[in-house]
Amino acid sequence: MMGLGQRWERARGTEDFAWACLLTNVIGVPGLGTLMAQRWEGVPQLTLAIAGGVLITWWLVAFVIAELRTLMMPPPGGPALGLVLWGLALFTAGWLWALFSSLAVFRAARASVSRGMPRSRAT
Numbered sequence: 001m002m003g004l005g006q007r008w009e010r011a012r013g014t015e016d017f018a019w020a021c022l023l024t025n026v027i028g029v030p031g032l033g034t035l036m037a038q039r040w041e042g043v044p045q046l047t048l049a050i051a052g053g054v055l056i057t058w059w060l061v062a063f064v065i066a067e068l069r070t071l072m073m074p075p076p077g078g079p080a081l082g083l084v085l086w087g088l089a090l091f092t093a094g095w096l097w098a099l100f101s102s103l104a105v106f107r108a109a110r111a112s113v114s115r116g117m118p119r120s121r122a123t
Contacts, residue, residue, distance in 0.1 A: 012037070012038070013108070013109060013112050014109060014112075015106075015109045015110065017036075017037075017109065018037075018102075018105050018106040018108070018109035018110075019106070020033070020036070021033035021034065021036050021037045021102050021105050021106075022099075022102040022103070022105070022106055024036060025045075025095075025098035025099060025101070025102045026095075026098070026099055026102065029046065029049060030045050030046065030048070030049040030091070030094045030095040030097070030098035030099075031043070031044075031045030031046030031047070031048070031049055031094060031097075031098050032046060033098065033101075033102055033105075034046075034098055034101045034102065034105070037101075037105045039101060039105070041097065041101055042098075042101070044094075044097075045094045045097050045098045045101065046094070047094070048090050048091065048093050048094030048097070049090075049091055049094035049095065049098070051087075051090050052086075052087045052088065052089070052090030052091025052092070052093075052094060053087070053091060054087070055083055055084065055086055055087030055090065056084055056087035056088065056091065058083065058087075059079050059083040059084040059087060060084075062078070062079035062083075063075070063078055063079050066078040066079065
């Protein structure tokens, strides 16, 4: 019986694993799929995504609080729009970087197929 670590190592480098990394980065959390592929650039991607998410959430909470206090749209004295724009920029940068890293992992998996390794391993 194989342990989880052995299964993980066998799966790495297959096309199915590359798809999992791509979907994790694009639909899930940017940078997490890159970390799954054991690539160092996953750390700054994840950092950018988290920092952007925190800024966006901070702005959204401040906006809702200001709106509930004044009941006017847009609320006078509400949060600065620059905060949410920086958050969107950081998150987008992390997301795009993660997308390109995932495509590199996918290309590497395809290259291993051309060297004669199997496309996927079902276990």
